Amino acid sequence: MDDRDADHDPADAWPLPPVWMWGCEKCIELYKGMKHACEVTNAAREEYGPAFDCDPFDTVLTSQIRLAEHLVTQHADDIPAEDPACGKCTSPEMLHLPRRFVLEHRARHLFAPPSIVDLL
Ligand SMILES: [Zn+2]
Ligand SMILES: [Zn+2]
Numbered sequence: 447m448d449d450r451d452a453d454h455d456p457a458d459a460w461p462l463p464p465v466w467m468w469g470c471e472k473c474i475e476l477y478k479g480m481k482h483a484c485e486v487t488n489a490a491r492e493e494y495g496p497a498f499d500c501d502p503f504d505t506v507l508t509s510q511i512r513l514a515e516h517l518v519t520q521h522a523d524d525i526p527a528e529d530p531a532c533g534k535c536t537s538p539e540m541l542h543l544p545r546r547f548v549l550e551h552r553a554r555h556l557f558a559p560p561s562i563v564d565l566l
Contacts, residue, residue: 463556518553
């Protein structure tokens with residue numbers, strides 16, 4: 447299945463991670479783990495319906511958090527600035543959060559669809 451189908455909602459589209467992520471073994475490992483968790487969850491949803499709630503979804507979130515944490519600790523210089531189109535990035539509450547949390551949120555913009563980044 448191709449993520450870039452024309453009728454795909456752009457808010458749900460998975461961005462292509464930046465090239466430097468492919469130069470880091472840990473990034474690749476964590477990214478693949480996350481995508482795999484997504485596929486397992488999507489397959490379960492297709493079989494049982496969109497209301498299906500299960501552990502794999504937690505795995506998706508956990509794997510995203512692990513990748514974001516890795517990006518912040520190992521690739522802090524490559525974390526993007528806040529996204530003006532993102533309600534969370536521009537939210538005043540971000541000013542009061544620990545810098546690490548803010549960076550982890552921005553890091554997710556590198557690899558997760560906007561619809562998912564907004565949730566975290
Ligand atoms: Zn890395
Ligand atoms: Zn954001």
